[in-house]
Amino acid sequence: MHVAFRFAVAFAAAFGLAAAGSAGAYHTRFVAENCNYAAPTPTSTITRDGSAQVALRARYEGYQWAGGCWNDNDRDDSPGDPPENASTGGEGGDCSGFTFKVWRESLNEGDAGFYQWGMLRDVHGPYTAARFKSGDGAPNVTVSKSVLLKMDALASTGHIGMIYAKNADGTDQIIEAKGESYGTNIWTRTYRGDSSYSGVRRTGWSS
Amino acid sequence: MRARLLKVAVWATLAGALAGCAGEGERPPERLLDGSPARSLPVELEGIDAPAVLTRARLAVPSDLAAASATLSCLRERARALTPAGAAIERVGVSSESVTFRIAARASPGAVYACDRGAGSGEPGRRWCGSSYGELTGGRLHDPRLDLGCHGRQGEPLGFVWVEPAARTRYVAVEQAGYVEVYEPLGGLPVRISSSTDVDLAASRATFAVSEHDRSGRLVRRYRLEAVVAG
Numbered sequence: 001m002h003v004a005f006r007f008a009v010a011f012a013a014a015f016g017l018a019a020a021g022s023a024g025a026y027h028t029r030f031v032a033e034n035c036n037y038a039a040p041t042p043t044s045t046i047t048r049d050g051s052a053q054v055a056l057r058a059r060y061e062g063y064q065w066a067g068g069c070w071n072d073n074d075r076d077d078s079p080g081d082p083p084e085n086a087s088t089g090g091e092g093g094d095c096s097g098f099t100f101k102v103w104r105e106s107l108n109e110g111d112a113g114f115y116q117w118g119m120l121r122d123v124h125g126p127y128t129a130a131r132f133k134s135g136d137g138a139p140n141v142t143v144s145k146s147v148l149l150k151m152d153a154l155a156s157t158g159h160i161g162m163i164y165a166k167n168a169d170g171t172d173q174i175i176e177a178k179g180e181s182y183g184t185n186i187w188t189r190t191y192r193g194d195s196s197y198s199g200v201r202r203t204g205w206s207s
Numbered sequence: 208m209r210a211r212l213l214k215v216a217v218w219a220t221l222a223g224a225l226a227g228c229a230g231e232g233e234r235p236p237e238r239l240l241d242g243s244p245a246r247s248l249p250v251e252l253e254g255i256d257a258p259a260v261l262t263r264a265r266l267a268v269p270s271d272l273a274a275a276s277a278t279l280s281c282l283r284e285r286a287r288a289l290t291p292a293g294a295a296i297e298r299v300g301v302s303s304e305s306v307t308f309r310i311a312a313r314a315s316p317g318a319v320y321a322c323d324r325g326a327g328s329g330e331p332g333r334r335w336c337g338s339s340y341g342e343l344t345g346g347r348l349h350d351p352r353l354d355l356g357c358h359g360r361q362g363e364p365l366g367f368v369w370v371e372p373a374a375r376t377r378y379v380a381v382e383q384a385g386y387v388e389v390y391e392p393l394g395g396l397p398v399r400i401s402s403s404t405d406v407d408l409a410a411s412r413a414t415f416a417v418s419e420h421d422r423s424g425r426l427v428r429r430y431r432l433e434a435v436v437a438g
Contacts, residue, residue, distance in 0.1 A: 065350075065437050065438065066411075066435045066436065066437035066438075083349075084349040084350055084437075084438075086350070086435045086437055094437055094438055095438065096436075096437075096438060097437075107408055107409055107411070108408075109356065123411075124411045124435065124436055124437065125411060125436070126355045126356065126408065126411055126436055127436070128339065128340070128352070128354070128436060128437070128438055129340070129438060130285075130320075130338050130339055130340040131337060131338060131354070131356055134284075134285045134338055136336075136337065136356055137356075157286075157289070157318075157320065157338075157340035158318070158340050158342065158438065159438075195288055196288050198288075
């Protein structure tokens with residue numbers, strides 16, 4: 001009885017220590033085990049509908065601060081990552097990394113060409129939401145919110161999402177990487193009527 | 208005898224050349240980005256061997272901004288929808304300048320915003336090549352908010368981040384190529400620093416070699432700040 005009790009106490013202590021240790025050094029293995037650093041493929045003809053299809057493959061795949069790598073199994077393979085921690089190695093992009101990849105942009109800000117990045121290519125790109133909002137980079141311009149088209153974006157200093165469809169009531173269906181608790185999905189949003197959001201366009205679409 | 212003299216002459220020439228090289232390499236930049244003379248530090252910084260250049264920082268009150276002020280151009284060019292809460296900090300370094308201000312909090316927990324500029328950047332009609340936004344929780348940033356949008360004098364990519372100095376820090380020293388750039392904390396805001404020494408555009412990341420010193424120059428802490436573009 002005594003021995004069993006001691007064993008239980010030791011086991012509980014060991015379990016507690018292990019849990020505390022892993023909480024202090026939290027990370028998932030998603031990026032390390034699945035993602036790559038392959039070069040993108042330059043592409044000449046890009047349509048807005050084609051980019052919508054690129055975006056849809058990231059739907060339900062989660063969110064990772066500073067991330068940009070996902071598969072297409074319609075679930076977050078690293079749920080519950082600590083938010084705003086770039087080293088957690090989880091699945092998904094963040095809002096600006098998702099936009100960069102869907103807009104098929106270059107790591108060279110002076111290059112307005114189109115580059116197809118693989119889903120499992122871990123890339124974020126040079127832009128934050130604040131920089132997209134200012135129209136930074138050769139491919140990007142600010143535009144009036146009244147002329148926004150499908151796959152144009154609405155950006156604030158802290159967030160960016162792309163227009164998947166317009167609703168009749170003036171709101172939009174936005175495809176966006178929203179946050180660790182939300183993942184990447186399409187939601188109805190009122191960003192267009194929010195003065196903190198500006199219209200941003202990736203230039204050069206074929207149609 | 209002649210051979211020995213020749214040997215001495217060769218060594219003297221070589222030593223002179225090396226001394227000359229070292230002297231050249233250790234001469235700190237004499238001017239800041241705006242052409243003003245670079246100031247030297249009033250104290251020696253512990254553990255810093257490279258020549259040090261003190262950057263310039265000033266508080267800019269939003270209600271009293273000159274037409275050509277950096278803060279006003281930052282607000283007009285990149286931050287129209289934002290209202291500063293309190294004074295902005297304008298910083299001028301050797302290859303870069305920045306403006307940082309706290310944003311009037313529409314909702315807790317508040318945030319800071321920066322405009323960034325590099326010596327080698329610039330499009331017609333645009334002073335600023337980058338900007339950053341950082342949310343504060345308990346007065347602190349989650350993330351240093353790396354901006355890679357600007358370039359230095361030779362076209363080298365610059366990284367900008369905020370650092371949050373320790374309470375007794377009076378000087379933040381940041382390693383540059385051949386010298387150290389020193390920033391003074393001001394206004395209780397995070398300090399916007401820049402460097403080109405370890406910027407990786409392909410990975411959208413940069414590393415900054417930073418040391419913090421107290422008012423007498425004594426080392427408070429030394430660290431490498433690794434930052435990635437996010438959000």
